[in-house]
Amino acid sequence: MPDTSPLPPYAAAWAAHDGLPLLRTLATALVGLDALTGLDGFTLPYPDEAQRALNRTVLACLLQGAEPPAGLPELLSWCRFRPISDWPLDLPVDAVDDADHLLDPHSGRPTELCHEWAERTADSAVRQRDRDIIRTALRLCRECGEEDAYTEFRRLLVNRPVLSSVEFFEVTNDHVLDPVRELVRRIYLPVPASYLRAGAYTTCARCLTLLLPLQDGAWWCERDQCRRQGSPPSGSLLPVEEVGELLQVERPLRQFVTGPGRAEADLEQALTGLGLRVRMWPAFDAYDLHITFPDGRVWAVDVKDWAHPAFLGRSARPVAPDPPYDEAFWVVPRYRVQDRPGYLDVYRRHRPAAARGLPLLTDTELVNRAAVRLAGAPDGGTRA
Structure with missing residues (x-):
């Protein structure tokens, strides 16, 4: 909503x-x-x-x-x-x-x-395209009563933002994705020739999107987090003569679904590595991670990988109450806070009154807090 x-x-x-x-x-x-x-x-x-x-x-x-x-x-x-x-x-x-x-x-x-x-601004001609697509996917999957279809749709956007012609055919004929088949066909678009170097496309090994070749022979990755770690590592090499037409998820979805989804997947991996049970996008994406501790206590987490903290603050709202949980958090990747001085303060100044009780943690803080709780020690309180 x-x-x-x-x-x-x-x-x-x-x-x-x-x-x-x-x-x-x-x-x-x-x-x-x-x-x-x-x-x-x-x-x-x-x-x-x-x-x-x-x-x-x-x-x-x-x-x-x-x-x-x-x-x-x-x-x-x-x-x-x-x-x-x-x-x-x-x-x-x-x-x-x-x-x-x-x-x-x-x-x-x-x-x-x-x-x-x-x-993310109200008068934009391309306003919130990503939200429109996700709402459509939710509606289609709910109408069919297929929560698994929605979960697989989200995993597709996160883990496979680039598809060859053969892979695209396989995906659009996957019966699990039946409710969103036509939607998938609309959001995967042909890749421009500007991504080609020596007759081949190259993916980023870190974030799985395509790398853009630069004139000096280097590569450029569209994700802030990837670029701050240095030169992007080359992933799959995709020669045109082998893959045919290559398709990628449209840019708004790569920005606001694939990118944050990588942060969600990394958080899922870190938490399951602690021995916690993690359910992704429960109840048709009520929130991002449903985390269950051995004693039955539940945390709910929404991951927000946004560059601008004021936009994040203005969008803040309480986490949906169902599935039920004991504590809820918004989480931002640590690099966002490190890269922009005052990130958390700007977020707090711009969030509406209804979200004043919504804690914002970095992903590292959340994992550390979970580890402390598993060890039976006090977690030191809630970060606002």
Whole structure:
């Protein structure tokens, strides 16, 4: 269900800043351009959203008495090489960090933050595409009474974001996925030729998505977590002559389902390694992990792998009460907190009153707390 809780005053005050609608427009334009042209093949006339973004940026600069970009190529250069905090924009506290870019400086592709600005803001033309797909999958599986079909659908998006033609045929003929067969056909799209190097595609061994070849011979992975660990390790090599047409899950789902799903899978592995019983996406995805301790106590966990803590705070809501549990947590990967100073404080400032009692832990903190509880020691209280 969409969150209808009123925003806290701190978050609602964002509406008073003129730079925020512009960031939303820019992010939407960049994501759209990337899907259409890869950001390197645009010609006049520009797509409407891109022209609108350029016009609004020029106007914002003129209002601030600053030199505007001369055209779309220069605007794209700003997005790639100039931190948003250096732009002449009227932005509130918490909107951007000193290191935030809309385009990745190395690859020129939209950053995860850019996708969040495009997908998680109310006036976006591509608003919450991932949620629409997941809601549709839930509805179809519920109508058939097939909880296993939904669980397998989620595992498919998490573990197999890239499929060869043969694999795609096998998946779409898997009877377990019957309720969502047509949906699967719609969300796996042909891979652009920009991912090819020497006639082959290459996956990332860490996050399973496709790697983008760079001009200097290096690889670029679209996941923030992967890039912060250094050069992405090459996974499967997929020559076109062997795999035929390659398909990948569409970008919003890779961003908001596959990526967080990898964090969920890692957390599942860590907790089962402690000897705990873990059930994934119980009761048609009421929450992400249902964790049962040997004494019968149950924890409920929702994993949120988001780059922007204010967006995370504004989306905060109590964990669904069924299946029942004794304690509930939201969990964010530790690297998000490490990479953005004040992440937890920004989250707290922006969460609505209805979620004030919702603890936010890092994945490491949750695993450590579970280990302490298994050892019979006090867990030190709840982190807000």
